Amino acid sequence: MSNSTQDAGRTVTIRDVAAAAGVSIGTASKALNGVGRMREETRARVTAAARRLGFRPNPLAQGLLGGRTYTVGLITCDSFGRFSIPVMLGAEDALGDGQISVLLCDTRDDPLRERHHVERLLDRRVEGIIVTGRRTEPRPGIGRDLPVPVVYAMTQSLDPSDLSLLPDDEGGGALAARHLLATGRTRIGHITGPHGFRAARQRAAGLSGVLGEAGLRVAGDVLHGEWSEEWGRQGADILLQADPDVEAIFCGSDQIARGVAETLRERGRRVPGDVALVGFDNWAPMALGCRPPLTTVDMNLGEIGRLAARHLLGVIAGQAGETGVRTVPARLVVRESTRLGT
Amino acid sequence: MSNSTQDAGRTVTIRDVAAAAGVSIGTASKALNGVGRMREETRARVTAAARRLGFRPNPLAQGLLGGRTYTVGLITCDSFGRFSIPVMLGAEDALGDGQISVLLCDTRDDPLRERHHVERLLDRRVEGIIVTGRRTEPRPGIGRDLPVPVVYAMTQSLDPSDLSLLPDDEGGGALAARHLLATGRTRIGHITGPHGFRAARQRAAGLSGVLGEAGLRVAGDVLHGEWSEEWGRQGADILLQADPDVEAIFCGSDQIARGVAETLRERGRRVPGDVALVGFDNWAPMALGCRPPLTTVDMNLGEIGRLAARHLLGVIAGQAGETGVRTVPARLVVRESTRLGT
DNA sequence: ATGAAAGCGCTAACAT
DNA sequence: ATGTTAGCGCTTTCAT
Numbered sequence: 001m002s003n004s005t006q007d008a009g010r011t012v013t014i015r016d017v018a019a020a021a022g023v024s025i026g027t028a029s030k031a032l033n034g035v036g037r038m039r040e041e042t043r044a045r046v047t048a049a050a051r052r053l054g055f056r057p058n059p060l061a062q063g064l065l066g067g068r069t070y071t072v073g074l075i076t077c078d079s080f081g082r083f084s085i086p087v088m089l090g091a092e093d094a095l096g097d098g099q100i101s102v103l104l105c106d107t108r109d110d111p112l113r114e115r116h117h118v119e120r121l122l123d124r125r126v127e128g129i130i131v132t133g134r135r136t137e138p139r140p141g142i143g144r145d146l147p148v149p150v151v152y153a154m155t156q157s158l159d160p161s162d163l164s165l166l167p168d169d170e171g172g173g174a175l176a177a178r179h180l181l182a183t184g185r186t187r188i189g190h191i192t193g194p195h196g197f198r199a200a201r202q203r204a205a206g207l208s209g210v211l212g213e214a215g216l217r218v219a220g221d222v223l224h225g226e227w228s229e230e231w232g233r234q235g236a237d238i239l240l241q242a243d244p245d246v247e248a249i250f251c252g253s254d255q256i257a258r259g260v261a262e263t264l265r266e267r268g269r270r271v272p273g274d275v276a277l278v279g280f281d282n283w284a285p286m287a288l289g290c291r292p293p294l295t296t297v298d299m300n301l302g303e304i305g306r307l308a309a310r311h312l313l314g315v316i317a318g319q320a321g322e323t324g325v326r327t328v329p330a331r332l333v334v335r336e337s338t339r340l341g342t
Numbered sequence: 343m344s345n346s347t348q349d350a351g352r353t354v355t356i357r358d359v360a361a362a363a364g365v366s367i368g369t370a371s372k373a374l375n376g377v378g379r380m381r382e383e384t385r386a387r388v389t390a391a392a393r394r395l396g397f398r399p400n401p402l403a404q405g406l407l408g409g410r411t412y413t414v415g416l417i418t419c420d421s422f423g424r425f426s427i428p429v430m431l432g433a434e435d436a437l438g439d440g441q442i443s444v445l446l447c448d449t450r451d452d453p454l455r456e457r458h459h460v461e462r463l464l465d466r467r468v469e470g471i472i473v474t475g476r477r478t479e480p481r482p483g484i485g486r487d488l489p490v491p492v493v494y495a496m497t498q499s500l501d502p503s504d505l506s507l508l509p510d511d512e513g514g515g516a517l518a519a520r521h522l523l524a525t526g527r528t529r530i531g532h533i534t535g536p537h538g539f540r541a542a543r544q545r546a547a548g549l550s551g552v553l554g555e556a557g558l559r560v561a562g563d564v565l566h567g568e569w570s571e572e573w574g575r576q577g578a579d580i581l582l583q584a585d586p587d588v589e590a591i592f593c594g595s596d597q598i599a600r601g602v603a604e605t606l607r608e609r610g611r612r613v614p615g616d617v618a619l620v621g622f623d624n625w626a627p628m629a630l631g632c633r634p635p636l637t638t639v640d641m642n643l644g645e646i647g648r649l650a651a652r653h654l655l656g657v658i659a660g661q662a663g664e665t666g667v668r669t670v671p672a673r674l675v676v677r678e679s680t681r682l683g684t
Numbered sequence: 685a686t687g688a689a690a691g692c693g694c695t696a697a698c699a700t
Numbered sequence: 701a702t703g704t705t706a707g708c709g710c711t712t713t714c715a716t
Contacts, residue, residue: 013693024703029695036696038701056465060405061693064708069402074446080427089422092448101462104416104446106434120443123398229631255627262633286627289571289597291604355709366687371711378712380685403709406692 090305173206192252232259292336432647515548534594574601634678
């Protein structure tokens with residue numbers, strides 16, 4: 001009981017370890033950190049004592065020395081929204097494995113809160129900061145000439161000397177388009193979110209690009225509306241009116257696609273038999289709850305987070321910092337809504 | 343420019359402040375912390391110098407002294423799932439306002455990872471730990487006799503000497519039941535999640551209890567199944583078969599309720615005209631996307647997180663630590679699916 | 685009312 | 701090969 005790793009009593013310091021091993025405190029430090037030259041036997045004795053006493057170095061003291069703090073800050077502007085969460089998860093994943101701790105803050109889109117949090121993070125000597133968001137639109141950076149590297153994930157800094165990691169919305173749109181063409185559909189409509197969203201415009205551009213190469217156009221033109229199921233329901237009716245023979249609909253989000261699916265069913269069109277359907281986001285509860293389950297584009301948000309974290313670790317380790325915008329490829333998840341022969 | 347709060351140059355220490363104010367370093371410390379006795383003029387001079395230089399105390403150094411670290415750990419077993427996120431948000435909210443930083447870790451339900459993270463948090467001298475989860479089932483605590491207070495939110499520790507904050511599932515069920523009775527329905531069915539979930543059993547108990555007091559029983563018995571829309575669709579058919587005259591259906595989740603709503607529509611029952619519908623979770627995308635929008639029970643997860651954080655702050659501040667299980671009242675959100683006269 | 689000094693736990697020069 | 705010493709930035713006695 002008394003030699004368990006975490007005794008309730010006083011903290012065991014390196015001084016205790018040194019005493020127990022019969023060496024000086026400096027020697028103990030070197031032994032434990034694997035630096036300096038010393039007899040193997042001594043090193044072993046110190047290590048053994050440390051283990052026996054359950055010694056755990058105090059990171060505060062280590063950090064104070066000007067050494068590393070093994071901490072990074074994670075700022076979300078999104079109240080842990082649907083998009084920033086997978087990103088954070090990926091980041092935590094990559095960082096946790098690297099023994100880095102994560103200080104979390106939520107700015108709730110308030111620049112004042114953000115400024116405040118950045119300062120707190122710097123006070124705590126984080127070694128880097130990851131900023132996540134919910135939209136891909138450029139935003140002001142969190143500060144110039146910060147003493148630590150910063151990376152933007154699922155959001156873009158206006159400052160081109162920052163690195164921003166974004167999903168490849170255009171590529172995702174292209175992916176959907178090629179998939180639909182491959183299943184033999186050529187009359188392809190598009191119902192998506194507000195024109196004010198770059199994500200919506202880029203997904204549409206990806207679709208149009210591929211169709212254009214094939215000498216085709218978007219059936220019934222691109223329909224912009226809310227990011228909601230309700231708009232999906234309305235949009236589907238509009239599209240069916242504009243082009244009753246539409247063979248496939250690519251939607252800007254899974255929510256929109258669900259609404260579209262409902263209207264199609266109510267209008268007597270079978271999915272995918274009459275009309276194939278592709279969503280965007282691969283948001284499991286939506287995509288799987290849809291009838292039929294939805295083929296959809298996955299932005300690989302977790303990968304974006306992991307890349308952001310790894311970038312940070314790289315820069316911290318001294319690598320040159322990449323800058324500008326980098327795009328992470330999307331991935332198509334095929335389900336019933338486009339399956340052939342149904 | 344050069345007197346901005348965050349200069350890129352060397353960090354300004356209290357030593358610099360003292361020098362600038364023409365006092366000793368100890369005096370500067372006392373002045374800034376508002377302790378000790380000294381001339382008001384001196385204190386003002388130090389404060390002014392600190393502000394002018396942009397002095398920010400180093401929390402590492404402060405913590406090292408055995409003082410406070412103003413940090414708490416937030417452990418989620420849930421990979422930031424749908425339930426733990428609102429809890430975390432609430433906690434971050436309450437803590438951030440109190441100038442406390444949050445160290446985040448995700449255990450991914452792995453006890454080894456959990457143990458590891460707990461130790462890392464303790465190494466970093468967090469002043470307390472919040473454990474969040476996705477299920478209300480009791481789980482082993484993260485450790486006995488930890489040197490800091492621990493509170494469980496949206497998950498329960500097996501150890502009764504811990505404090506666990508849970509949603510009031512039974513109360514939520516009762517809330518739904520009373521609301522349906524108040525709208526004049528007496529034949530009330532219940533379609534919910536697996537019997538293995540305490541949450542499902544308690545919500546059912548809440549419903550049955552209220553119905554029992556009114557001399558009623560659950561119409562067609564409680565139907566247990568998956569937490570999915572698909573089950574909602576199936577369950578609705580089963581219920582309609584068992585009791586074709588059912589007037590209302592209370593569902594164990596919003597997802598189930600959506601499935602139920604779909605089947606009802608396809609079977610020609612109007613909601614809420616023929617059958618009223620109540621969900622559980624108040625998960626916006628589901629509840630609002632439903633046709634019609636869903637009346638549902640909100641567990642006040644954010645409040646659970648806030649309470650957890652405040653409890654922790656209280657214990658840290660020296661208050662006696664409450665123990666055992668404490669339940670947070672749920673709240674009914676009324677929407678179209680039960681609105682009268684539709 | 686102010687200053688000097690010790691020390692939190694640790695590491696990294698510099699001595700031996 | 702090991703020990704000694706000087707700090708990291710701060711707070712807190714204890715002198716003055």
